[in-house]
Amino acid sequence: MAPPSPVTHPAVLLRHVVTALAGPFVDLLAAPRGVELPLEAVAIVEPDDTTALRPGTLALVIGVRGRAALRPLLAAGRAGAVAVAVRTDPDAAGTEALRRAAAECGAALLGVREEARWEQVAAVARTLLDVAPPTAEFTEQQAHGDLLSLVQTLATLTGGIISIEDAAGRVLAYSRSDDQVDEVRRMSILGHACPEDYLSFLRDSGVYARLRAGEEVLDVPERADLGARRRTAAGIMAGGRLLGTIWTQEGAVPLAGRTPEVLRGAARLAAVHLIRRPRDPALDTALREEFAAGLLAGRVPAGSLAACLGVSPDGAVTVVGIDLRDGPEQPAGPALAPALRRSRAAEIASVHAAAYRRTAVAAQLDGRLYVLLPEGDHDPRPAADPALLAWTSDLVGTLRTHLAPAAQAAVTARAPRLAEAPKARGTADRMLAVLARSPDRTVASYPDLRASVVLGEVLELLDEHPGIHDPALDVLTAYDRKHGADLAASLLLYLDAFGDVARVAERLHIHPNTLRHRVRRAVELTGIDLDDPEQRLVAMLQLRRTPGGHPA
Known part of the structure; x- marks a missing residue:
């Protein structure tokens, strides 16, 4: 056989x-x-x-x-x-x-x-x-037919006028109706998408935010000025993502009392249909983002993301890291939960990224947002591409205006292969740590922060090998702890400033003679020779690893 x-x-x-x-x-x-x-x-x-x-x-x-x-x-x-x-x-x-x-x-x-x-x-x-169909191939026409059947059933059970839209507001299926339909529904069917002014109302009033939060069925009041009668809405969710929405418009008679329960069950069925629709844009985006986050975390091979994006895994990639930290002032409007705020930020970044480059993809990971920008094998653009920096600055400006007033972004150097994206992410994280010291600065490229990033990598290596240190400098730490002194930080600032006593004293708000005394005392305790460049270099590196030894 x-x-x-x-x-x-x-x-x-x-x-x-x-x-x-x-x-x-x-x-x-x-x-x-x-x-x-x-x-x-x-x-x-x-x-x-x-x-x-x-x-x-x-x-x-x-x-x-x-x-x-x-x-x-x-x-x-x-x-x-x-x-x-x-x-x-x-x-x-x-x-x-x-x-x-x-x-x-x-x-x-x-x-x-x-x-x-x-x-x-x-x-x-x-x-x-x-719910797999009996045939081997699940075509777009079959999926569409399933949704048409669902909306007609819903219309019967609720007594309303039904439509199903995807996450972008595009109409996927709608029930038969008569002259009871309102202007919003009429325009949605004719234009295959919800009118923009009504979409703006739904976003601004928090309807979409609430739909994304779970299985809540919402009552949306009438808006006569926008040509919209009362509606009931349910989000179609899968994996914590909003795949689409089901809308029930009230007609000549009130909706049936069981409408919320019916919509909740219908949304679960619709999720299956939408997940199974081949090459659905919303699901493709979700999978791209999942693979991008997996690659950055080191848990998914580069080839999986490359196949999703249609790029070569041997092509170069630039990573943009975005920190959405809170600032002293929050944007106007209701406060968003951190997870929802990151989700909204990812949506904004995805829209910006798609406009900048077809293969760009945004991903959330460990509380931060990253944008991966795959490039060709021989991309002629400079490492600090002015167009990319301008795009990043525009994105951060949008995020600061609407979601995170202290957002900052770091643009890494180009990594030669997509598989090196996790390493580039680590560089972006180091850059963001440096940027955090200058909250008024919004965007930085790798050349801007190269020295600080390399220094940070050196200090990390030293932290991993605690035996590599000068024990003479340990005396300063012990002395400062015992006497409540500030010799370590004062000596580091003095070395950083090439011995400019006046400038360091002004920064510390002390008399120059006080600084001179601290430096002399540090030399006496440690025995280091400040005229020896190697001893100065060792002291500057080790003091940066000492708690309290970092420059203020």
């Missing part, structure tokens, strides 16, 4: 499940073969029993976490599992060991978050599989 034919156009791919789960439930920790892989089943696996696994499975390994999951992870991968989900723990080395194991066996690795329950993860994944 001939072997079964391979599935050439699977209805469900691993990326569909990753998109649905990423965020509140799991983190994509590794994808050695990418995510365009067919998924055929979900299996809950005990650590000592992987016999139920077959190729094409998502294996949920329960009962162990961290390093203890290494053996079942490898066994599942060797059995042909497409992906393995495990609980991770705070041990970074353990997580790295799991990533290496995933790379070895070829299975994608999903880290299940502490607050997520296994039954939730299994339910979402199985829902995607259970």
